[in-house]
Amino acid sequence: MSGSKLPTQAILRWVKRQPPKVKAFLAVVAGMAALVFIRFIVHDHDNLFVAAEAVHAVGISVLIYKLTKEKTCAGLSLKSQDLTALFLAVRLYCSFVMEYDIHTLLDTATLASTLWVIYMMRFKLKSSYMEDKDNFVIYYVVLPCALLALLVHPSTSHNFFNRLCWAFCVYLEAVSVLPQLRLMQNTKIVEPFTAHYVFALGIARFLSCAHWVLQVLDTRGHLLTALGYGLWPSMVLLSEIVQTFILADFCYYYVKSLLGGQLVLRLPSGVV
Template identity: 25%
Template structure:
């Protein structure tokens, strides 16, 4: 456990807390891409299947459960709470079919192609979740470009997510220096791509 990992997890958790605060206080989903939230939920569902049997540490298990639960809450609220449904950006958000064809299916194919064990559904989905997380912010970026602006409250949430990814790059670099057998090219590649996609958010912020 490195200081970068702890800082990254803290930024990640704070991002979800800020998002829930935005939705609860403003009762508006304006400026927020529901497609991005659905993709993040799919990422966690694919990656955290091992919640039922993998108890590496209490911290690790609770963190996984918290991210998955928070994502379920946000997506459910955007779909079910009338005030949030009315303020969703239907015209500027990516369509479900476009999201499936352009982001989800390529992630599944890349995950299968680079999986450590192609006979294991868990390994295939775990690898796919890395690539899907890398592009999950694309619908949010598209929404900002189409609308020509970013809601300030949503920008804080996006900034914290970008910060989380930046801290994880530091975590990987530190682990690579300290651990002789640490080798995760899939995570490094997808993380680098995700960080590059967040650069426009940093500029806007």
């Protein structure tokens, strides 16, 4: 084992022994430190959102490699892919009718790739799909997101239906990975390509969250006013933070497994 890994593993072992409240505090401190670091090295914080989309695309590419080369979709949640396609389709619609920009092109490519993954899982590789383990009820997230969109949505001058769609895709994106995390918790063992994909999602979510937080700081809060009034601006930020923290625990075990030289990630009970 190289000497550079020894201090890192010692730190990870120390963190593992800490109570949940201390772990949560350390995660917040680490996140804030990362935000400060990013703020100083990235001058145009709009690039963070593009970077988040690029990392998500890398994650999708890992899935495509897994499906084409290994000819199996074991360990992947079809329900998470369905939710991802749904929020991307809604966000793409909003992009076309509200603000056509580079994000529209990125979302189009990501949606096309996601639909291809869904096609492969539903038809070509259906025999390897772990349907019994993929038991998350997606209505538990779709319906609450739709209801929340009705209650809290942008107060901009756009069409009312478009504003509802905007809010719905923001909320749904925040929880779209939950079926994938449930499947991994059911199996307890996560093979490498699936772990790489979920870790890429975690990095993408953090970059997206960093984009919003730093934009608010750069504009001294004026960005919140630009998003509208009422609870909506706060809900946008909260959704970004929720996405990040949902995946934070998994990313911790991923890094720990990677540093330990383990090819297969084993999740302890209660991670998801």
